[in-house]
Amino acid sequence: MTAQQPLIQVKNLDLFFGLFRALKDVSVDFKSGELVGLVGDNGAGKTTLIRVLCGIHAPTKGEVYFDGKRVTEFHPKLAIDQGIETIQQSVGLCDNLSIARNFYLGREPVNRILGIPFLDFRKMRDISTRVIREFGLRENVSPDDEVERLSGGERQSVKIGRAVEFKNRVVIMDEPTNHLSVREREHVNELALQLRSQGLLVIYITHDIFQVHKLADRIVIMENGEKIADASTDSMTAEELEEVIRQGGRVVEKREKK
Numbered sequence: 001m002t003a004q005q006p007l008i009q010v011k012n013l014d015l016f017f018g019l020f021r022a023l024k025d026v027s028v029d030f031k032s033g034e035l036v037g038l039v040g041d042n043g044a045g046k047t048t049l050i051r052v053l054c055g056i057h058a059p060t061k062g063e064v065y066f067d068g069k070r071v072t073e074f075h076p077k078l079a080i081d082q083g084i085e086t087i088q089q090s091v092g093l094c095d096n097l098s099i100a101r102n103f104y105l106g107r108e109p110v111n112r113i114l115g116i117p118f119l120d121f122r123k124m125r126d127i128s129t130r131v132i133r134e135f136g137l138r139e140n141v142s143p144d145d146e147v148e149r150l151s152g153g154e155r156q157s158v159k160i161g162r163a164v165e166f167k168n169r170v171v172i173m174d175e176p177t178n179h180l181s182v183r184e185r186e187h188v189n190e191l192a193l194q195l196r197s198q199g200l201l202v203i204y205i206t207h208d209i210f211q212v213h214k215l216a217d218r219i220v221i222m223e224n225g226e227k228i229a230d231a232s233t234d235s236m237t238a239e240e241l242e243e244v245i246r247q248g249g250r251v252v253e254k255r256e257k258k
């Protein structure tokens, strides 16, 4: 990894829901071409942090920089325009629409005939066919099939394919392998590595410590709204990582006191 400028810089972020402080002075950097595991117990603040990055929540205090520029407005559309895509198990696809339509959701290509705009179905079908083959969907799956017909892993593949095709710069994967079979899980994880090797920043949220330790370059651990550790996976075994999470910040504090 070169010493390049971080793609995303989070500085001293605080976020309150009413009186509840969900993020406490969180600072963290993310670089392009990195796969970063974001872990921590339930309620640690992982989802809240990534919701700030994808423009769903505005921080109460602190700063976020994207590509060196301060983010002054937090809105999901702005985050998408900057190339930040979130892949969650249960959201992101409309079950009753075809794979092709889902692939282009919100970015539908248009043909103009006599100045009247028409959806370019041929383009949607052609591009999504290529991508669904490339991303490992079954041979008998057609771009005209409703996504309802797809397995969990195939649904994730459509979302990941979409992120690559639209040249996203950041893919946030929030528990992307929940409820998937072992084979599908491996496939989704291979796709995550593929995104990283294409130079994207991948932020991977999970409770599966052993899985993320194998995949990630770096692990950021959160606890009660705070970042309690940020370490490369080479510097910590999966067992040590699990212990840090189990003990909250206490193991880290002990290590720092030595």
Ligand SMILES: Nc1ncnc2c1ncn2[C@@H]1O[C@H](COP(=O)(O)OP(=O)(O)OP(=O)(O)O)[C@@H](O)[C@H]1O
Binding pocket: 017, 020, 022, 040, 041, 042, 043, 044, 045, 046, 047, 048, 049
């Ligand atoms: N919209 C909201 N309004 C009020 N409190 C919220 C809201 N969203 C999250 N919280 C609270 O903020 C804290 C952090 O939640 P968050 O979802 O970020 O945790 P998490 O680390 O992603 O947990 P999990 O692994 O269970 O998804 C929790 O105590 C949660 O109840």
